Amino acid sequence: MIFNSRLTREEKERIRQERYYTASQWGLMWRKLKKxxxxMISAFILFVFYATALFADFIAPQGLEDYSAVYSNAPPTKIHMFHNGAFKGPFIYSMDLTYDKFQNxxxxxxxxxxxxxxxxxxxxxxxxxxxxxxxxxxFGIEEPEGKEGMEAPVLMVFGADQLGRDLFSRxxxxxxxxxxxxxxxxxISFVLAIVIxxxxxxxxxxxxxxIQRLIEVISSFPTLPLWMALSAAIPPGISVTRVFVFITIIMSALSWPGLARIVRSKFLALKNEDYVIAAKVGGVGDGTIILKHLVPGFMSYLIVSLTLxxxxxxxxxxxxxxxxLGMRAPATSWGVLLQECQSISNIANCxxxxxxxxxxxxAVLAFNFLGDGLRDASDPYK
Structure with a gap:
């Protein structure tokens, strides 16, 4: 620290330039990405999303199968700080249920x-x-002081669905x-694209x-209808884990052709380079040439394609x-939660x-923005 403080401005600039010109490709990408x-905001949002997904059962105040028929289609619970003019910290009130003349x-x-x-x-x-x-x-609801044994109301941060389940937890x-x-x-599609x-x-x-004819056949089908057709072929009544595996396989099996063509074009451009020919003359195996000489040459582009x-x-x-046609009860996903939105009246009332x-x-915008940032960072002309 003392040594660095005695450096002149010109010496500091020279050291900074030396670090820049001797940095690796990944180091240069990171420098550009930070700007x-x-x-960077998108990367932080995705980190929060995956962290909350990892600890979802701990963060969620209710379990996946918890429900309360009384709170069916209940609106989001209001969290208060003051009661009768006095500060009480975060708390909620219980809800009384009534009906209007239309039985709403x-x-x-x-x-x-x-x-x-x-x-x-x-x-x-x-x-x-x-x-x-x-x-x-x-977090959750505590029993009120002096009224132990009284059933506490349910905390619904984002409201409840038709069965009275906490939407936030789900x-x-x-x-x-x-x-x-x-x-x-x-x-999986990334690995398939590189190999094929x-x-x-x-x-x-x-x-x-x-391989090219196979890619053309797969690419000729509309993506969503093909996903739907393959999803409909999943046997009914199987476990949630197997549904998860099947959907993962379906999505990866139909997403590799585009990236595979890009990998092919990169290999055609690089396989006649001098360092590749020298490796062949030196007796290096094809697998080693592909993994250690060809793929690293455009790995940054592959990562951008993966992100996008x-x-x-x-x-x-x-x-x-x-x-x-995707995840089924008792499992849930964001698509499953949106099934109740198929009714216009349901959306209007809830x-x-x-x-x-x-x-x-x-999530979609965060991945797109992060992919755009990685693409700009991997471009040597920017």
Missing amino acids: HKLA KIFKENKETIYPVAFFVKGTPYKLFGLIESDIHL ILIGSKVSMTVPLLGAI GGISGFYGGLADTV SIPGMILGETSMSFLG PWKLIPVIFVIM
């Missing part, structure tokens, strides 16, 4: 008793990461599917002809689940049921 504010539900707060919102409260048991058994939730738990299936599908496109571009000949392909898969999974759309839009 792309929208991409009317929920009205009963302000006689307050129910504090507390952190790290006991609730529905769950398994964190599928391994650790616990019943502690990040959005968090559903993010485990809606954010994981597209990511796994994109990674690499074989097509590196070896050429009959293998190239067969995930939004399409998020929309695909949401669309399939919305149409009843507009909070459209809240999952906001999360879908945020």
